Amino acid sequence: EKKEIFELDGRQYTPDALYNLSPAVRRLLDRRILQETSNPLNLLKRRVVDYVHQTYRKPGNRSPLFTICESEPRVVTTYQNFDSLLTPEDHVSRRPSDTYYVNREHCLRAHTSAHQHTLMKQGLDAFLVIGDVYRRDEVDRTHYPCFHQIEGVRLYTRDELLGKKSDASENAAELFTVPPDASRVPEKQESHSIDAVKASEIQLKQFLESLCDELFGKDAEKRWVDAYFPFTHPSWELEVFYNGQWLEVLGCGIMEQKLLESAGVTDKIGWAFGIGLERIAMVLYGIPDIRLFWSKDTGFLSQFAGKQPGEDVKYKQISAHPQVIFDISFFLPDSTEFNDMTSDVYDTIRTIGGELVEQVKLTDEFENKKKAKKSQTYRIVYRSHEKALTKEEKSIAHPYAAQSIIICHLHILLS
Numbered sequence: 001e002k003k004e005i006f007e008l009d010g011r012q013y014t015p016d017a018l019y020n021l022s023p024a025v026r027r028l029l030d031r032r033i034l035q036e037t038s039n040p041l042n043l044l045k046r047r048v049v050d051y052v053h054q055t056y057r058k059p060g061n062r063s064p065l066f067t068i069c070e071s072e073p074r075v076v077t078t079y080q081n082f083d084s085l086l087t088p089e090d091h092v093s094r095r096p097s098d099t100y101y102v103n104r105e106h107c108l109r110a111h112t113s114a115h116q117h118t119l120m121k122q123g124l125d126a127f128l129v130i131g132d133v134y135r136r137d138e139v140d141r142t143h144y145p146c147f148h149q150i151e152g153v154r155l156y157t158r159d160e161l162l163g164k165k166s167d168a169s170e171n172a173a174e175l176f177t178v179p180p181d182a183s184r185v186p187e188k189q190e191s192h193s194i195d196a197v198k199a200s201e202i203q204l205k206q207f208l209e210s211l212c213d214e215l216f217g218k219d220a221e222k223r224w225v226d227a228y229f230p231f232t233h234p235s236w237e238l239e240v241f242y243n244g245q246w247l248e249v250l251g252c253g254i255m256e257q258k259l260l261e262s263a264g265v266t267d268k269i270g271w272a273f274g275i276g277l278e279r280i281a282m283v284l285y286g287i288p289d290i291r292l293f294w295s296k297d298t299g300f301l302s303q304f305a306g307k308q309p310g311e312d313v314k315y316k317q318i319s320a321h322p323q324v325i326f327d328i329s330f331f332l333p334d335s336t337e338f339n340d341m342t343s344d345v346y347d348t349i350r351t352i353g354g355e356l357v358e359q360v361k362l363t364d365e366f367e368n369k370k371k372a373k374k375s376q377t378y379r380i381v382y383r384s385h386e387k388a389l390t391k392e393e394k395s396i397a398h399p400y401a402a403q404s405i406i407i408c409h410l411h412i413l414l415s
């Protein structure tokens, strides 16, 4: 009955009776918080990407080995999201109570793995897929209908994985076994040779352990746990001991050969992993609630703005009370440069305003060349941890008073 067109990422879809996107989810689709540079998820993403680029280069030249895919359409076919990944026909994840459907053939991607098939088919053999994914889950402190993943895929030819065959080594290992000894066992798939699987496993685990060291520090204890995914075999999860508990960091495994075959790849073996960003960002930055990633409160975002991906950032709980904002503008003393005063102004405001000052920011600079006058504007954001502030209250504990005193002190500073 829903006749109107659903449009996302520049493509159009015709909803049918299966359509189950709530207005709230449609609003989430419009936000793109991973692209916002002051969002901690963006900080974490850049950290992973920088690390992967620095560490893995194409042999022979210095260009990055991994292609970064960040703009895949977020509506995918059910083939991409489920069938191409060998998800059984009756699997729970296919139910409309678990997945957001646009129509019978299209849904919001429930994981970045949904793009594996398409990207392999395009000929990529080392790539990261990064983006927002959607699941109809319970909502609590650690679950939200939208979260973010980084997928990694690496395919190897025989020579890339096992080294060039020399004449001497007639028994050189192959990627695939020769029947009749081909069988599926816990260690490997039927078509794979044990040598190729072991070599891939070593590469995969080294890659992910070093990534984990980069994020959590070399001293953090790690452990591999056997896991199950329909699209990898064998499969593992990597856990890290951090802040006194074991944290599941990612899922990974040797890709099912059928996936590669259906994407037209016949002479390679590969591994894949998937990392959920929210859970890691929560422990790394000390963010207590997943909903905070969606906060537009500058008290939250300003704590991450301008930070470098490698910097140690710990979130300080912001107050639930509203902000009160004042802008201050003044002329600089004659013949001072713009930069000369800035840190003194910051210091004065913080000293006088104390705990009430949540943020100070230089928002504007202006120079009147004729009169040789320079002016600056600063924005001061006040917020109390104890009570709601009003501009009118007169006590020193309130920004109106603090603001007047700051102005007095700035007068002295500037004269």
Ligand code: PHE
Pocket: 110, 111, 112, 113, 151, 229, 232, 251, 252, 253, 272, 273, 274, 275
């Ligand atoms: N797609 C899986 C998930 O969302 C993670 C995964 C990716 C596991 C790649 C193995 C390989 O849980």
